[in-house]
Every structure is written in C-alpha cells, then in structure tokens.
Amino acid sequence: MLIFWTILIAILTAVACSICGVYLVVKRETFLSEGLSHAVLPGILVAFLVFQDRTSPWLIITAGLSGLVMVWLVQLITNTKLVEKDAALGIVFSGLFSIGVILSRLNLKNVHFHADCIIDGNLEYAPLKGLSIGGYYLGPQAFVTLLTINLLLIGFVGLFYKEMKLNSFDQSTSKLLGFRPNLLHTAWLAIVSITCVAAFEIAGTILVVALIIAPPTAANLLVNRLSQMLVVSALLGAFAAIIGVAVGLQLDIAASGPIAATSGFLFLLIVLVAPKRGIISRWQQRAGQRARLLETLVLTLTESKPIHQLAIVTNIQCPPQQVQRAISRCRNRGLVQLDAEQMVSITNKGSALIELRSNARDQTVSLKGQ
C-alpha cells in the first residue's frame, strides 16, 4: 500500500514539474528554473524555523515568496545594466541558497533540519504522514498537496491557455493586445516556486530541475504542438519518476538521484531515436537526400549524350562507391542503361523524369515570378 502512495506521489510530482517546465523551456528560461529551485530554500527554512514543522503549509507560501524575491532582486540588478543577466541570476540564487544552507545548520531549540533533505527529498516518509479533515482520512499529506498543486496548475494553464501560449511565443504582441504578460509571467513564476517546494518531498529542491527541464526538452523532439508537448512531457516525466523510485528502492538510496538520471537518460534515448528529429533519423534523411542528389546528377550528366561510367565517377566529386551505387540504382529503375563499353546512356524513362522535374521547376519559377 505504501508503495502505491509513493509511486502516486512520484507521478504527481513529475506531472506538475513537467507542466511548469514546458513553458519555461519554450521561453528559454531553464536557468531561471535552476535559480528558483535554489532560491526557495531560505523561504522553506524561515517557515521551518518559525513553525518547527517541515510539513506545515506555511512552507509553501514562504517558498513562493522566496522565489518572487529572487526574481525581483534579479530584475533590480539587471535594470542597472551593470551586470549581465545570467550572471545576476547565478549570483542571486547562490546568495539566497547560501542563506538557506546557513539557516539549516542553525540548531535552534533542538529542531534540526537535515541538510541531506535539500538534495535527497524525503520520499520515504511522505506516505506516512496522513492528512485528515473532519475525521475523514484523505491520504498522505504530500499526496493531497501535490494533487492540489496539479489541479492549480491545470486550472491556471486551462484558464489562461491562449494567453500563456501567446506569452511564450510572442511577448510583444501579448503586451500590445493588453494581456499583461509581465503579470502573467510573475504569477507563473510564483506557481513554479510553489511547485518546487512541493517537489522537494520527492526529489529534493535541486533535482527538481531535472524533472522540470528534461521531459519537456525530450517532448519537443517528438511533437509539434504545445498541447501535445504538455501531454507528452507529463508522460515522460511520470515514467522517469516511476523508474527512479524503483531504482531507489532497489539500491536502497533516495529516489532523487535516480529520477534525475533517468529523466536525463530518457532524453538521450529520445535524442537518438526520435522520428524525424532524432539523430539516427536525421542521419538517414541526409543519406537519403545524398542518394537522390547523386541519382539526379547521373541523369543530368547522361541527358544529352552517353558518357563513360568512369567519367561519371570522376566528374561527380564524391566517393566512387556512392556514385557507383547511384548508377546501379538508376539502372535498376530503368532510368539509364549500361552497354558493353561501359557507356551509360539515358533511357526514355529517364528523359521523361528529367523533363518532369524541370517542368516542375519551371512552374515554380513562373509562379514565383507572378
């Protein structure tokens, strides 16, 4: 039963993170997500030190505020135009994270915040702390929190779908049309900060970045539309989270490392095998294009009069094997023929093909002229 809750919490975390991540990846703000995940630490610790409860709901609020403080500080520094934007971000979030780490080492009133939690999260205990309202057991607190956050995210994205979409791809138009992109953006960053805190339970604040960035980037290679990207990255994230939890249980370590690693390796796999945009696919496409180009060259060379096979090979400055193969392909398709003296001549079928192609080209040219 515990495993069931653990996996469910893992999936909810992954889905929440990947939704956040889709918009950040599209807007090229991945470094910002790295920054937010570091910057929420002092917020978490302030709430922890005041309320002495790691699972208090106040953590979420102070963490959200902490994230907004980071964004505000970075904006302040960047506006002076004296420090470069990425550097300002790196400096601010490191500074905030340092404050968090120092706070975490303070031993106030015998309450100790384990620094390991920052990296590892606390998945083992997550299913154990339950939440009951009015005597009605709702499930583990982490589950309820994450479910709420997911609903919040889906609600926000659903309500502002068109505005978020426009904001991600064309911020100036959004501003012109009065959709207040800055306000939307700030609200979104606050929600992302809150998600970072919630994901803290499972992945630790820093490895949340893996779940935010990797699934959407992988999804980007598989689909074309934003809506599809949301769905696919959620699926990929959930998959990575499940495998990560399983590996963690198997090796008896915290799940955060395995989850991050899995999401990353999943990305590498997709980079290789994605249809159309993966490395293998593009290699095949390029090989196909090269083959077709060589065939066209062979036909062009033999168009007017027969030409010796070796002359073709020397004329086309490509590796001889590839040219020979192109000639064979043309022969197999009946476009050229080879006679006894190694002379290659074009056939009627071949001439017809060249005619067709040049007609198409002429048509395109004339259309362009219009």
Added chain:
Amino acid sequence: MLELLSDHTVRTVLVGTTAIGAISGALGCFAYLRKQSMIGDVVSHSSLFGIMLFFLAGYWITGEPNKSLFILLPGAIFAGILALTLTQSIVRRTAVREDSGLGVMLAIFFGTGILMLRWTQRSSSGVSGHRGLEDYLFGMAASMTSQDLMMVSILGGTAILLLGLNWKELKLFSFDPMFAQSIGMGRRRLDLLLITLMVIGIVIGLQCVGVILMIALLITPAAAARQWSQTLGGMVLLAGLMGGFCGGIGSLTSAQFGIPTGPVIVLLGVMLMIFSVCFAPKRGVLFRKQQQRRLATDQNNRFRRDASC
C-alpha cells in the same frame, strides 16, 4: 581570531582558500564576459559525477579508498569537459536549444553523481573511506591538507601560465571572436583554451565551496571587479584580489563560528558585488543618481537664467 592563525591547519586552509578564491575569481572573468554563467554552473554540477567515478575506479583498482585531489580533480575535469562536449554535439545535430541541452546535461551528470554518492555511502556497497566525499556538495575547506594545496597550486599555476602566455589572443577573442578568427587565430583552439581555463577555475574551488555554489565563486568577483575597472587586465587582477579576499576571510569566519565555508564565502562575494554596483565610481548606481541630479540642477539653472533674459 588571531589564536586561530597559530594553528597549522588553519594556516593551510587560509592560504588554500585565498589562493583558490584568487585564481577562480581571475579565471571567472572570461566566463562572465562571454556570458557563460550557465555553462559554468553545469560544469560544476557535472563534476560530481567525475569525482565519484574516479574515486570508485581508484577504489576498485587499488582496493584502497583514495580521496586525494590528484585522483578526484582530474575526474572533475573529465566530467566537466564531457558534459560540455556532449551538449555541443547534441545541440549541433538536433533541434535542442543550448540552454535546455545544458539543463538536461546537468540532470544526467549531477543526478548520476548523487546516485553514485548515495550508493557508495550505503554500508551494503562495501566501499569504505567515502567520508568526506559528501563535502563536495557544500564545501568543506576546513579539511584541506598541504597535499591538496599542492594540487591547487599546480593546476592554478598551469592555468595562470596558460593565461599569461596567450593573453593577447584571449583578450581579443573574448571581445571580438569574429575579428580574431578573420586574422587567423584558431577559433576552436582559443575556445578550447578558454573552456579549459574555466573548468580549471571551477574544479580547484570545488573543495572550498562545493559543486552547488561554485558558480558564485567563479562569477561574483568578476561581476564586482567589472564595476571598478575598464580594462581586462585590471578586471582580472581586481577579481583575483576580491576572490582571494572572500576566500580567505570567508574561511576564517567559517572556522571561527563553525558554519560551512561555501555559503559564507559566497555571501561575502555577493555583498562585495552589491557594494560595487552601488558605489563604484563612474558606473555605480549612487554615482549615476548623483550625475542625474547634477544634470537636472544644471538644466534648471540654465532655464532660469535664460528665462530671465
């Protein structure tokens, strides 16, 4: 605090952290100017993987745990360069953008590094002598030995030497890579050199501030120095001085009060940067406000004078 200085270990740590701060700060100027803060962050997080890999390899080959920097730092350098090379090849061959690619690389390397670290720390793994590896997360300058100091000097010295020998080329390449290429300087060679210098700058600081905060030690002195100096040479020297200052004072403070070194050094640097942004002459915010006020008064006076005619 002076009693601390009589302790040999404290002296070693002080010299070490000052040197590390100075070298990282100086080398970080190039990362700052070329807007490569994110790349530096990814390299430093990725180093954890290399450290764990070389530690485990050393343990399994020799049967003895060896946390010497002579083994671990080459691992860090290897992982950093591997992460960057992998990102480059993916970004060049597919539609993946550079910042997303870097972020994923961080996930892979840092995630795998954490996985290996936690697995090693389990008693069931049968690996001993791993205590102290966790210090690479947040830094623990207090455990620096003279041997570590030697490794830092060798690496740092090599970096400074390379920097000095190629100073003119690197200066031109950092500011105007196209022109440099057009007059025949090898772009790849200089790019590789600058990346190597950045990786060395990152790797020597890992023991001091840890992988997570290393980016701050690299970039903050450069950002601060930029406010005071208009020349590259001045900036590099000043960044070195500021970095050394943060490193030294930071480690003394952390030793005195028992707080982890990394955060203290970083916070010192951040305060220095904020001070520089506000108070630096010619560029500082306060100076600019003063300038604006002076201009406004001048205009006001001129208006009054002209109006009265």
